Amino acid sequence: MARASRAQKDRSSEALRSLAGLAFRRGRIRRSLQEVLRRAVQTGELAMGARVPSSRVLAAQLGVSRGVVTDTYDQLASEGYLRVTPRSAPTVAIVQRVAGAEREVTRPRWRFDFVATTPDLSLFPRRRWTRALERALRTAPDEALDYTDHRGLPELRTALTGYLVRVRAVRADPGRLVIVQGFTQGIDLACRALRDRGARTIAIESPSLPPVWESIRATGLRVVGCAVDGEGLRVDRLVALHAGAVVVTPSHQFPTGAVMSPSRRAALLEWAAGRDAFVIEDDYDAEFRFDRRPVGALQGLDPARVIHIGTASKTLAPGVRLGWMSVPADLFDPIVAAKGSADSGSPALDQLALAQLLVDGEYERHVARMRHTYRARRDRLVRAIAARLPEATVEGAAAGMHILLPLDATSDDVAISRAAAERGIRLQALSPMYLGRSKRRGLLLGYGRLGEDSIGPAVSALARVLQSGR
């Protein structure tokens, strides 16, 4: 065993002396002493190899009975924190320390938060969710609390089917729906099933969200980028990529905001059928289309080729961690099996609460209210940009909860986002969202987190950052 240095010994005796000053709670002396000593070993306050006082000495120091100390030493020895040898004082065993584990968790506070990927959390329908959850708890049969069908609870699969058919034109079937923990788990399960079926490469729109690339890579698959233009994915470029599947955001391309044109949709499905490949449709925020009805999901055109994945992360909140996937027959069993081994199914009470909101029509009413709110913010943002950054153009304003502010090719969007962060403004740069060398520059300006009144001041602050960089 490594010998304790003099400094470590000094630190250890200091730590032990400080024990003497501890006030142990009545009736909990044994437990308190165990906790304090265990923690001192874990954090390194008691150095490896350091001798701890004999039970007699420590009992006298602490003013407790000797039995309390011997019990404590025995317990910690049985857990591996102390080494006890007959007729000598126990020593501290070797315990791995974790650097940084004690760091305090803090949430940065932004003066202006233009984050593009999250909704307004302050507008989460807390009261309605509480009521739905309460009702679920009161009325759920006991079996709902058991390990259940890995696809999810039938109540939610049935309620979602009605919604998806009506609102998203998905060809949904409660039997073919799998409840997942958001798009993130959906893509993971889909990639596992595709990998086991022989796929090696997954194509994804470039630009797209980098964490999604990481989810795909984590399953052992290669990720390649496919260009996007104003009509969505450049399907003509897809052919050369030899991918087993492609991930797309056809209703509202993230982050450019393009809507996939009908001819591209047809070409994409033709590509998939011709290669025996699949399309993974990330339908993350289609409900928030402002100037006309949302474009129906691609899956409605070919449910045998398209895996449709929806999420409550934009409509409710990311913390809800609920999503759903409509799965083609060929991939269904492996995806359900992968869900089973991932977590044995999603949390039952949350599923029941969401089912309740859907059945009562509360979910749709909430989405409608949020659409109204985001439309007003979008209008305010576009007007503020026109007034304060008159040379700027905006893209992708027709839907979602962010717009794209393109910059010229010589601008360093990453440096601008850093300069903005130094002034308390959070925004995401466009160029890191490209796979490959060809990149456009720009800034994503989300309005999910910016109340209407702060949009004007936020754009003024951004204009100052942009002007100071010239």
Ligand SMILES: Cc1ncc(COP(=O)(O)O)c(C=O)c1O
């Ligand atoms: C385009 C896009 N797809 C997928 C996700 C992941 O969503 P989820 O929270 O459902 O895992 C996000 C989250 O920000 C997103 O912006």
